[in-house]
Amino acid sequence: MSLAIKTKIILGDCSYKLGELEDNSIDLIFTSPPYADQRKNTYGGTHPDKYVQWFLPISKELLRVLKPSGTFILNIKERVVKGERHIYVMELIIEMRRQGWFWTEEFIWHKKNCYPGKWPNRFRDSWERLLQFNKSKKFHMYQDAVMLPVGDWAKTRLKKLSETDKRRDESRVGSGFGKNISNWLDRNKAYPTNVLYLATECGNKNHSAVFPEALPEWFIKLFTKDGDWVLDPFAGSGSTLKAAQKLKRNSIGIEIHQDYYDVMINTLGTIKQQYLFEKKAKYETHSD
Amino acid sequence: MSLAIKTKIILGDCSYKLGELEDNSIDLIFTSPPYADQRKNTYGGTHPDKYVQWFLPISKELLRVLKPSGTFILNIKERVVKGERHIYVMELIIEMRRQGWFWTEEFIWHKKNCYPGKWPNRFRDSWERLLQFNKSKKFHMYQDAVMLPVGDWAKTRLKKLSETDKRRDESRVGSGFGKNISNWLDRNKAYPTNVLYLATECGNKNHSAVFPEALPEWFIKLFTKDGDWVLDPFAGSGSTLKAAQKLKRNSIGIEIHQDYYDVMINTLGTIKQQYLFEKKAKYETHSD
């Protein structure tokens, strides 16, 4: 038994590939499916009127693979169609509840930097939904893992201190000084709210992510613990998996597009699908 | 003819009192109806399951009284029922669209200071919906009225512009200087987004408002001009009407509760319902 963390990437359509995963095996699903008719060049693009119909079979599979104590976070935003916000997200929530999901909460991602533009009838859209669904009303939530510094005054000081602390932590492990710092930090921490104020990461990489790594990171901390299993059925460039690795969680990503798959293989250093099937080992939950 | 601004307050249930208003006469409806089961002591308290059914006749009347160029802003947030967010807001949006409303946009009120509290399965709720509905796709919007000072990005640019301006000033004294300045001022402002980051007003008063005055103020600036008509069918302590007065808009408030009605009468110095009926003058759109 080692403490090795697994990151498994599957190339293919999650509509089919989810069938390979076992029942009640995933602790957190965090994903951002392609929005309706968006990203046409990389994904097919689903018409807004058919979006719910397309997504429901997938969400049914997600319900199957999720542990009863697990959580599903769905990052989504309805687009504007003919001057109106389309209602497919509303309809999806209603239909997923019929499917057996509990719609526990709606978090908001308030984007620091949103897309530019000016229109006579509309301002720039600077927020997205992070819908929390659960399989049961008893789910795991580790609130202490995402506590925040209190107030603006503390924020600036904490930033500097935490950076200093990091460096010290690397050079001198267990010097006793870090403990003082952490005590000081604890006293100045508060629980966050259901609004996340984060910037998008844009213009840095070949395949830029649709959300910053801090987003999955926050939810992974909140809803899982070390060694738990995280799933992203629309893995894209792998932000969710990267965050999971960083936090020592096992993870599975499914991605239909070869380019993104390659990016993940190169970036994450993973157990590939081939390995899985050659060994006839599914994503076993025990460690090697 | 004077430029006097009218503020009219009607005591009664808006389900009935809206019938007294003329068709196509209101430029902006801004309201925050009693949330489901939330204010049992002051209002009847509508059960979440019957909320849509209760609200639809009211929204039908609102559709009638609104000008085709007008806007309806609905401040609402679904409550948690048995560990889940209830879906009555989703259902309401879908049903109001069937009624003929366009669901143009969803603004978010991101609360700077939200209610304290701690629960094992949920963080504090720090946002509310501000649903924008329209009667037609051609509605009035005065975006310049709500422009904001630009952030850090502009500061650098501003520096450069002022330098350019200086050079121009040196080479051509007097000519075109004013024009440059006005460009400079214009560029100092940016359009806002669809997220409003405002603090709640702490309940220092007897009848605390459910939203800060800055909230209706922002939408009144954005969707009306001087002398337009603003309606709040759930006027409460009168924040909407106060903002309308301040901005020189005519307004009508309907309030079912005597206490709140009295507060408004004392605060706003208004034309009362009695006056209206004695004179047989409805809320005429011409000024006195």
Place this chain on the structure above:
DNA sequence: GTTCCGCATGAATCGATAG
């Protein structure tokens, strides 16, 4: 090494134009 500046770029949306 810093700081500063320029520049590209993003889950966008509208209106006009073309087929």
Place this chain on the structure above:
DNA sequence: ACTATCGATTCATGCGGAA
């Protein structure tokens, strides 16, 4: 009439090169 494509608009961010 209905869909498809294109240009214009616009701002926070991060990167790279320069001072």
